[in-house]
Amino acid sequence: MFDTIYSQVAATVGVIVVAFAFLKGDEPERVGGGIYAIGALAALLVQEETRLYGVQAGLMILDIVLLAAYAAVAWKSRRSWPVWASALQSLAVMTHVLTMVDVRPPMVAFYAVINLANYGVLLALTLGVLQAWRDRRALGLE
Numbered sequence: 001m002f003d004t005i006y007s008q009v010a011a012t013v014g015v016i017v018v019a020f021a022f023l024k025g026d027e028p029e030r031v032g033g034g035i036y037a038i039g040a041l042a043a044l045l046v047q048e049e050t051r052l053y054g055v056q057a058g059l060m061i062l063d064i065v066l067l068a069a070y071a072a073v074a075w076k077s078r079r080s081w082p083v084w085a086s087a088l089q090s091l092a093v094m095t096h097v098l099t100m101v102d103v104r105p106p107m108v109a110f111y112a113v114i115n116l117a118n119y120g121v122l123l124a125l126t127l128g129v130l131q132a133w134r135d136r137r138a139l140g141l142e
Helices: 005-024 027-046 057-076 081-101 107-138
Strands: none
Touching: 005 027, 005 107, 027 057, 027 081, 027 107, 057 081, 081 107
16 A cells, blocks of 8 residues: 555655644534544555446445534534535535446546545645644733
8 A cells, every 4th residue: 555655655644734733623623533533544454455447336435424523523513624625525425426427437536536525625634723723822822
């Protein structure tokens, strides 16, 4: 899985953002970081790297569960970043649906959308942590 420089950079960025969320974020950011970390580890277990065509059912189910988890965080918190994370995760789910409906997008496009959506989720989480950290500093709590 970590055989290319791209996958190593992506994993490093993910670890840095999740660590930042756990260290400087409030409860919604910590939950979001945990969701992302568990989802990334689960994706390593269920993905079929040799399969080039068709739906990867394990990844599709995982992305649907991640969408539900981010939607739950958006429902319970008054932050805006979980809404963005849910929207980007729904983009990943729709990519699976397109493949299942047999629209036949190229697999390179499929992986590009999934990867860009994941980077978007990381960006939303990072902005949420920065906002929570800034709010705590403004209140003098840190």
